Amino acid sequence: MSEADAPAAPSVRQLVLLAIPALLIGVGSALMLWLLDRAAEVVEGWIWDDVPAWFGASSSTPWWIFTVLTLTGAAVGLVVQFVPGHAGVDSATTELAATAPKLIVVPGLLLAVLLSLAGGVSLGPENPIIAVNAAIAVSALARVAGRIPQPLIVMLASAATIGALFGTPVAAALVLTGMVAAIKMGGALWDKLFLPLVAAGTGALTMHLLGAPTIAFTLPSMGTIEPIDVLTGTLVAAVGAGVGILAAWLLPMVHRAFHALRHPILFTTLGGAVLGVLGMIGGPLTLFKGLDQTGELLSDPDAYPPEQLALFLVVKVAALLVAASAGFRGGRIFPAVFIAVSLGLLAAALVPGMPMSLAVATATLGVILAATRDGWIAIFLAVALVGDVVVLPLLCVLVLPTWLLVTKAPELVVKPRTGA
Template sequence: MSVLPGVTPRLAVLAIVYGGIAGLVAALTFTGMTALQSVVWDTGAQLFGTNTTLQIVTTILLGGALLIVLDRAAPSEDLQTLLRQSGDPAGLPRRAVLTTALAAIVAVAFGGAVGPEAGIVAVVAQLSTIVAHLIGEDVAMRRTIGEAGSAGALGGFYGSPPGAAAIDGDELGPRKILQLGAGFAGFFAFLAFMRLTPDTGGATITLPAVDLPYFDPWLIGIAVAAALAGLLFRGLHHVIDGAVSRIRRPWIVIGLGTVLFAALAALVPLVRFSGHHELHDLQVLTEAGDWSALLVVAVAKIAALTLCLVSGWRGGEFFPLVFIGAAIGGAVAVLVPGLEIGAAMATGMAATTAVGWKRPLAVLLILILLVDVPMAFPLLIGVGVAFLVNLLVSRGEGTSGGSDSEETEPGSPDSDDADGSRAAR
């Protein structure tokens, strides 16, 4: 008996139950990563006192050294590779998944300009390989286990089950229904655990409220500028990744990228971490009227994110791109009197993330639930402009001819080097 074509009650129950387990594991992993990050930086503050620059450089260099050691044990995988391989958890290389989880935990703990998604997904993937080996009687069950694990983990972390299900494409079908069910189960499990640990906090984004419905023509300009920032990230990532791919010794790539990132973080400390908690600092700069600092931070964050991704600092792009777009929106809000700060930042973060991540629908579904105040219209403007920009760019690539037109952009579901995997091999 089948509820839908290809979806049996057995698979549906499996997806929901395992999605909930994955959400709980994601919450435990995220809490552990956050706690370790606090320990690392609090210890550094005690050791270095008021010398913040020395603390930043030393901590990041130590993180890079640990990443080199882990890479010597086994090359790690990027987030996109883990998501693509989730359909075959039994075939995942366990050693590589383990080193990916450890590398992602190190990246978050030592201040990498990346999100914690890679570590969360890697830990769940490691669990999926074990569960698939124990109860995966056939291909359909093993695939359900792998995909439900990723959907449950990201559905909980992003706070958006539909957004997690849309990450690998927006085509509806039996697999998508199972992923959606797993995403909801993971979301509720993640939320329940986070409410038991209020000091950790989830991934909610807090912005100044705006009057509804709110529209200002300047929001379109913000969306265009923020979308261009997303394109800058994609282009810079492509160029640097192509350059470092010629270096045959991974430790050189990790070491060089770490040194450059440490120097950049010493100059602009706000480029550290995923950018989620640092959104508050952007609001402070916006309210202070420091538009130039906001633009400097946005550009520096693009460089920091790119350096981390190509040099083996494993993590996700979502929250760093949100941070970049919010900085651009805040800068424009300072320059345009009367423009609502919340709407400007929401529009910017939606446009930059949708272009840089190349997933407009997933970005909209995630942000519309992640932002803790109603921001539907500004988010729609940002994602709408980003969709048009992505369409124009893809058409331009399709008509440019040559081998470059066939390459996938960094961050896309089909990219083999979305987070710099070629650089760290």
């Protein structure tokens, strides 16, 4: 498309007027995420703290872990099979930002993700809550849909939710830059990012005002970058990418195995039972979406010997594959972050002299790059997790060879089978 054929850039007046629904979508999306998180916390406390005490058990009692996850699988299966809308599409088949589902899907999808979050399933809320917020935003703005295109509403809801999830509009800007760059429209890039950033910034600010935790931690600074850091960082990033690629390669096979049972009540119950066994093996730290558990790992990394970190890594990869394949509704980024941190701490323990912040950052770069195929979000999460900007220039270099490893590898999403 030539410059003459491109649509005119939006005017300042149009951007200001459209900023109003963007602000509303930002606040509403953040509130919906906050309410989901708070509801999940209440149910989680009841399931994992109050009820087991009635039986002389606790949240770390193996038989209780198995029981809760099995029953969670059965409950999610009932929702998927019988609730109107069937909790939307299978999360394993969706990207982070997808199309808006019909409004009838929203109650069942919220119930399914609430059960998964509270029940300890190794999935995050990101994919479902983005879909829910997009559906609500499209429905709420239906009367003015002629003036606000539906794809723009979906983009604003996605941006707002991503900003709320990560506590900063920067994450949404980085994720959406690639999407926006692919759209052949008139105007500067920042004209296109203006409204998504309004929504994302509002969503992030709303979550901060509500006191929600952020995905930001602090590890000891690695200090001056040495030549050996390039070598060890490349190695750890490659191993992280390899872990992500292996998970992506296994996901369709595990997904087909569970869905061969055909009925959601069967494969989610079986999935819950398998997750229960994995939880018994890995312990409570390998349950749930992984953000709080990542904080526990990073708050006292020396408390976990290498063999325990390796166990966490293997169990969480398996739990993510099972949870994503067995019909549960949830996202894969937060569990992938826990996997990356476990790998990074393991690398720091095994590679002599490797700074912990470098190990965690490069492991995160590799795992998240393989899981999301987005170099920006991989770099952002790597820096946010370690809280050390010294690693940033090194990550900007290491992302290039790591990208070559993942660019032709399978994605961590189940694609429809062709030629059947």
